[in-house]
Amino acid sequence: MQKILYTFLLLLLSGNVHAALNVFACEPEWAALTQQLAGDKASIYTATGPLQDPHQVQARPSLIAKARNAQLLVCTGAELEIGWMPVVLRESGNSAIQPGSGGSFEAAQYVTMLEVPTRLDRADGDVHAAGNPHIQTDPRNFLPIADALSKRLVQIDPANAAYYQQQLTTFNQQWRAAIAKWEKQAAPLRGVSIIAHHKGFPYLNDWLGLKEVAELEPKPGMEPSAAYLGKVLGELQQHPARMVIRAAYQNERPSEWIAERAHIPAVNLPFTVGGTPQATDLFTMFDDSVQRLLAGLK
Numbered sequence: 001m002q003k004i005l006y007t008f009l010l011l012l013l014s015g016n017v018h019a020a021l022n023v024f025a026c027e028p029e030w031a032a033l034t035q036q037l038a039g040d041k042a043s044i045y046t047a048t049g050p051l052q053d054p055h056q057v058q059a060r061p062s063l064i065a066k067a068r069n070a071q072l073l074v075c076t077g078a079e080l081e082i083g084w085m086p087v088v089l090r091e092s093g094n095s096a097i098q099p100g101s102g103g104s105f106e107a108a109q110y111v112t113m114l115e116v117p118t119r120l121d122r123a124d125g126d127v128h129a130a131g132n133p134h135i136q137t138d139p140r141n142f143l144p145i146a147d148a149l150s151k152r153l154v155q156i157d158p159a160n161a162a163y164y165q166q167q168l169t170t171f172n173q174q175w176r177a178a179i180a181k182w183e184k185q186a187a188p189l190r191g192v193s194i195i196a197h198h199k200g201f202p203y204l205n206d207w208l209g210l211k212e213v214a215e216l217e218p219k220p221g222m223e224p225s226a227a228y229l230g231k232v233l234g235e236l237q238q239h240p241a242r243m244v245i246r247a248a249y250q251n252e253r254p255s256e257w258i259a260e261r262a263h264i265p266a267v268n269l270p271f272t273v274g275g276t277p278q279a280t281d282l283f284t285m286f287d288d289s290v291q292r293l294l295a296g297l298k
Contacts, residue, residue, distance in 0.1 A: 021157050024067050024097065026075035026085065027054055028273040029136040030107060032282045034074055037150050037167045041160045045070070047088075050274030051249045054080055055221060059087035067092035070103070072156055074149065077106025078113065080133035102155055108133060110148045111141045114202045136272060138203035139179050139286050146171055178283055183208075186290050188297060193239065195232070197246035197255050200271065208293070213239040216246075216254045224254050236262050243267050243296035248275035267296040 020043040025031035031046040038044075045066045048054055054076070067073070067088050075081050089098055096103040113131030135141045150168040154161040190209035197216045205212050214232050216224045224232075236258075244255045245267045252268065259266035269289050270279035276292075279285040 021072060021153070022070050023072045023074060024070035026073070026081050027136070029282065029285070030074040030076070032273040032285075033142060033146060033149065034072075034153075036171050036282065037146060037164060038153055039163070039167060041157065041163060042072075042153075050270070050272050050279075053249050055083060057081070057084040059084045059091070063088050064091045067097065068094050070094060070097050072103050072105060072152065073097040074105045074107070076108055076133050076135065078108035078130040078133035078135075080108075102152070105149060105152050107141075107145045107149075108135055110144045111135050114206065115199065132199060132202050134200045134271075135203055137201055137289075138207040139175065139182065139282075140207060141203065142175060142282070143172065146175070174283075178286065182286055182290050186293065189293055192243075192297065193241045195236075195241045195244040195255075195258060197244070197250050200247050201245065201269075204269075204289075210293075213241050216244070216258065223251070229254060229257055233258060233261055243293075245269055245293075245296075247271035265296045267292050269293070 021038065021041060023031075023034050023038070023042045023044045025034055025044055025046050027048055028046055028050050031044050034042060034044050047063050047066070048057055063084075064087075070092075075085065095101065098104060108130060113135075116131040117129065135145075146168060150164050153164045157164075186208050191211060192209075193211045193213045194205075195214045195216065196212055199215060199217070199220045201210075201212070204210065214235055216229065216232060218224060218228045241262070241264060243265045244258050244262075246252065246255045246269070248268055248270050252266070255266040258264075268276070269292055270276040270285050273279055273281060273285050275285070276288055278288040
């Protein structure tokens with residue numbers, strides 16, 4: 001026993017024992033990206049689940065406790081977490097991850113935002129001043145985000161800089177090849193008209209060339225009434241769609257109602273890692289999304 005303790009102390013003193021970096025990821029996609037870049041150098045806590053509306057999260061004591069010990073906070077930003085993250089940050093008392101600090105990372109800062117509003121009025125529903133925050137539905141966005149996140153990991157944990165840089169190089173190579181594969185597979189989707197449950201897919205639409213002709217929510221974040229769904233159904237006479245899509249966390253009833261009456265398929269997309277059984281990581285999330293959309297054409 002004394003020999004084991006002595007060996008451990010020698011390792012500790014020599015710097016070979018390195019505690020894993022504590023990372024608090026707001027959404028599963030950022031936990032997955034951090035895992036790709038940090039590997040076993042980080043211990044990652046994911047604050048929200050794949051079947052949970054990221055807009056509607058409670059600042060539970062368990063979240064506050066995890067934030068209290070975090071060295072790096074990785075979130076979407078663009079006000080996606082505005083309903084709960086300020087409380088978590090305030091109650092955690094952790095100065096290392098407060099906005100503007102080196103331990104606070106917001107992915108939306110590193111991409112071109114879509115649907116930036118020209119006016120802000122709560123009467124318009126759940127509108128975000130910086131633009132639509134659902135940036136994770138376009139795989140191209142992960143390239144600049146990964147580059148910035150890798151640099152932040154190096155800044156916080158310089159002892160593992162070479163490892164993070166190598167992980168980034170590997171990820172970039174694999175991700176670019178995957179994007180080329182997905183774009184080739186998804187070519188039949190270009191120009192296809194769709195209906196979306198929520199304003200959650202402008203980045204996906206921009207990437208694949210999908211044409212969104214209607215939304216099931218009368219305003220972002222507002223569940224549709226039967227009367228409003230009837231209105232959308234009527235509009236499809238003039239602007240027909242091939243499918244109706246929704247995120248896995250959303251209520252399936254509105255899209256199923258439209259699908260049945262418009263005689264089009266309802267397509268459930270993972271939206272984030274874990275949203276479907278097949279979407280186990282970032283790569284399979286897009287594999288599954290593309291395959292589900294293609295199946296909707298048949």
